Amino acid sequence: MAKQLEDSFQRKFYYLRLSVTDVCNFKCTYCLPDGYQPADQKKPSFLTLDEIHRVTAAFADCGTTKVRITGGEPSLRRDFTDIIRTVASQPGITKVATTTNGYRMAKHVHEWRQAGLTHINVSVDSLDPKMFYQITGENMFHQVMEGIDAAFDAGFEQVKINTVLLKDLNSQELPKFLEWIKTRPIQLRFIELMQTGEMDSLFSKHHVSGVSIRNHLIANGWLLKVKDNNDGPAQVFYHPDYLGEIGLIMPYEKNFCESCNRLRVSAKGKLHLCLFGEDGVELRDLLADDSQQSQLIERIQASLQTKAVSHFLDEGKTGMTPNLASIGG
Ligand code: SAM
Numbered sequence: 001m002a003k004q005l006e007d008s009f010q011r012k013f014y015y016l017r018l019s020v021t022d023v024c025n026f027k028c029t030y031c032l033p034d035g036y037q038p039a040d041q042k043k044p045s046f047l048t049l050d051e052i053h054r055v056t057a058a059f060a061d062c063g064t065t066k067v068r069i070t071g072g073e074p075s076l077r078r079d080f081t082d083i084i085r086t087v088a089s090q091p092g093i094t095k096v097a098t099t100t101n102g103y104r105m106a107k108h109v110h111e112w113r114q115a116g117l118t119h120i121n122v123s124v125d126s127l128d129p130k131m132f133y134q135i136t137g138e139n140m141f142h143q144v145m146e147g148i149d150a151a152f153d154a155g156f157e158q159v160k161i162n163t164v165l166l167k168d169l170n171s172q173e174l175p176k177f178l179e180w181i182k183t184r185p186i187q188l189r190f191i192e193l194m195q196t197g198e199m200d201s202l203f204s205k206h207h208v209s210g211v212s213i214r215n216h217l218i219a220n221g222w223l224l225k226v227k228d229n230n231d232g233p234a235q236v237f238y239h240p241d242y243l244g245e246i247g248l249i250m251p252y253e254k255n256f257c258e259s260c261n262r263l264r265v266s267a268k269g270k271l272h273l274c275l276f277g278e279d280g281v282e283l284r285d286l287l288a289d290d291s292q293q294s295q296l297i298e299r300i301q302a303s304l305q306t307k308a309v310s311h312f313l314d315e316g317k318t319g320m321t322p323n324l325a326s327i328g329g
C-alpha cells in the first residue's frame with residue numbers, strides 16, 4: 001500500500017469526489033442558469049470506465065475509503081451503473097456515494113444499489129413544486145420525490161438531501177422541511193450559497209447565512225453530532241422527536257477548511273486540491289494504461305504538498321471555478 005494522503009498542514013484525505021460528467025439536464029439558477037453549454041463544438045471527452053478504474057485504484061491504494069460520484073448530473077452517463085460497480089470493486093473503498101438531481105432515481109436506484117452504491121444525496125431546493133421549478137428550471141418535483149421513496153425501497157437506510165439556502169426563495173421553508181423529516185430517516189443539509197466565477201448579482205441577492213437556522217435548532221433542543229473521519233463538512237444536528245437530521249454546510253465560516261478531508265478529480269481527469277482557486281493538476285496522461293500506476297500515485301502525493309491552507313472565501317475570493325457543475329460540487 002502507498003503512503004497515506006496527507007498535506008503539509010497534517011490534514012489527512014480519505015475522501016475522493018470524482019466527477020464523471022460536466023453535462024446536466026437541469027438549469028439551477030445558482031449553477032447552470034442557462035443550462036449546460038459545451039466549452040467548444042467538439043464532443044467533450046470525459047473519463048472512460050477504464051480511466052475511472054485506474055484513478056480510483058490509485059486513491060484506494062493511498063488509503064481513500066470513500067468515493068462520491070458527482071458531476072454535472074452523474075446519472076446522465078449511460079454507463080453510470082458500471083461506474084458504481086467499478087468504484088465499489090476497489091479494495092478499501094467502503095463507502096460509494098453519489099450526488100444526483102434525482103430525476104433518474106425512481107427508475108434506476110435499485111440497480112445502483114445492487115451495483116454497490118452505499119450512500120445517496122439528492123438535491124431538493126424546495127418542497128413547493130412551483131418554487132422547485134423556479135429554482136431548478138425543471139418541472140420534476142414529483143419525479144424526484146418518487147425517486148426518494150424508491151431509494152428507501154431499494155434499501156438505503158438514510159437519504160441525504162442537499163438544499164441550497166436562498167434568501168427570498170426557499171428561506172421561509174424551514175418549518176415545512178422540519179415537518180418532512182420528522183418521520184423520515186432523511187439528513188437534510190442546508191448549504192450556504194457559494195459565489196462562483198460565473199455568478200452575477202445572484203449571490204448578493206440570495207446569499208443567506210445558516211446561522212439563524214443553527215440558532216433556531218439549538219433553541220429548540222437539537223444537538224450537535226460528533227463527526228467521523230471521512231464525514232463531510234456538515235455540522236449535523238439530531239433531535240429525539242425527529243427521525244431525520246439537519247446538516248448545515250457553512251463554507252463562509254472561519255476555520256471551515258481546517259477539517260478538509262477531500263480531494264476532487266474532474267470529469268476531464270484533473271486533480272483539484274480545492275473546490276476553489278486553482279487550475280487543477282493533469283492526471284489523464286497517466287490514466288491510459290495500467291503500467292503508470294506508481295507515477296500516478298507519485299503525482300497525486302506530490303501535488304498534495306501544494307494544497308493551500310484555506311479557500312479564503314471569507315475574504316471574498318471566488319477562485320477560478322466558473323460553476324460547481326464544472327468541477328463536481
Ligand atoms: N447534479 C447533481 C446535483 O445537483 O445534485 C450533482 C452536482 S451539483 C454541482 C452538487 C451540489 O452542489 C448540489 O447539491 C448543488 O445544489 C450544489 N451547488 C451547486 N452550485 C452551488 C453553489 N453555487 N453554492 C452552493 N451549492 C451549490
Ligand code: SF4
Nearest residue numbers: 024026028031101325
Ligand atoms: Fe445540474 Fe446539479 Fe448544477 Fe443543478 S446543481 S444545474 S442539477 S449540476
